[in-house]
Amino acid sequence: MIQVNGLKKSFKLSKKQMMENGNKDKFKVAVKGIDFQVHDNEIFGLIGPNGAGKTTTMRCLATLINPTEGSVNVNGFDGASEGEAVRRELAFLTNELKLDTHFTPEYTTKFFGRLHGLEENVIEERMNHLFDYFGVTPFKFTKIADLSTGMKQKLSIVVSLIHDPQVIIFDEPTNGLDIITARAVTEYLKELKQRGKTIIISTHMMHVAEKLCDRIAVIMDGEIKAIGSLDDIYKLTGKDNLDDAFFKLYDISGGQQHV
Incomplete structure (x- = not known):
């Protein structure tokens, strides 16, 4: 389970940023004291526009950056x-993950498996399973530089999951993927949920959230505006789909609404 209490993150602005924004404040508050829980065997979604604080929140969860408070x-x-113990528990995938293009999928996956301290036979077994599932096997000896964008994304997922983590944090897991690759990713996330994993995804694609998520937090300007199941969100907003509900929440002022 994941427990987040009073999470706040501020970033110091450069003089140039302060001048460009006409802002006298030295800090930008990206996340403004949010609270939520994510349970085992659940897919939890953070949805919101670009710049809402989704990625910052997930980086705090993955211990890549430290919260300012909370x-x-x-x-x-x-x-x-x-x-270090937290990082052993989880996988964190972001579109900013850069793999060395000189190496092959097989070499790269084995390298990360060894970093996690896995035995060679375990690495081989997990790598073969993930390669087969995501269709990487025919390209296992191809340089990453020569792979398609979709194949690179699938390899990034393989690398992230090689140590079979209990918690999976995916930032925009289907962003930029073709429809076939996106379907493979969403189906595998469902499979991970069935295996009892704790999963958090962030997305601005409402149909992805509707299809995958058990519960959703709508985050805007660093604040959670609503949190609950899809039915809860629909009831709060008086809408019958997440796209319309999301835009309705633009008109809701104040802090987090538990529904």
Whole structure:
């Protein structure tokens, strides 16, 4: 389970940024003290426009950056004082993950498996399963530089999941993917849920959230405007689809609404 309490993250602005924004403040508050839980065997979605604070929140969860205030707890481990234990528990995938293009999928996957301390036979078994599922096997000896964008994304997923983590955090998991690759990713996330994994995804694609998520938090300008199941969100907004509900929430002022 993931527990987030009073999560706040501020970034110091450069003088140029302050001048460009006409802002006298030295800091930009990206996340403004949010709270939520993610349960085992659940897919939890963070949805919102670009710049809403989704990626910053997920990076705090993955201990890639430290919160300015508040706390993150992942499966009983504190993000601030037990960061290494937290990282062992999870996979974090972002579109900014860059793989060395000189190497092959097989070499790269085995390298990351060894970084996680896995035995060679375990790496081989998990790699073969993931390669077969995502269609990487025919390209296992191809240089990453020569792979398509979709294949690189699928390899990034393989690398992220090689250690069979209990918690999966995917930032925009289908962004930029063709329809076939996107379907493979969403179906595998469902399979991981069935295996009891804890999953968080961020997306601005409402149909992805509707299809995958058990519960959703709508985040705008660093604040959670609503949190609950799809039916809860629909009831709050008086809408019958997430796209219309999302835009209705633009008109809701104030802080988080538990529904």
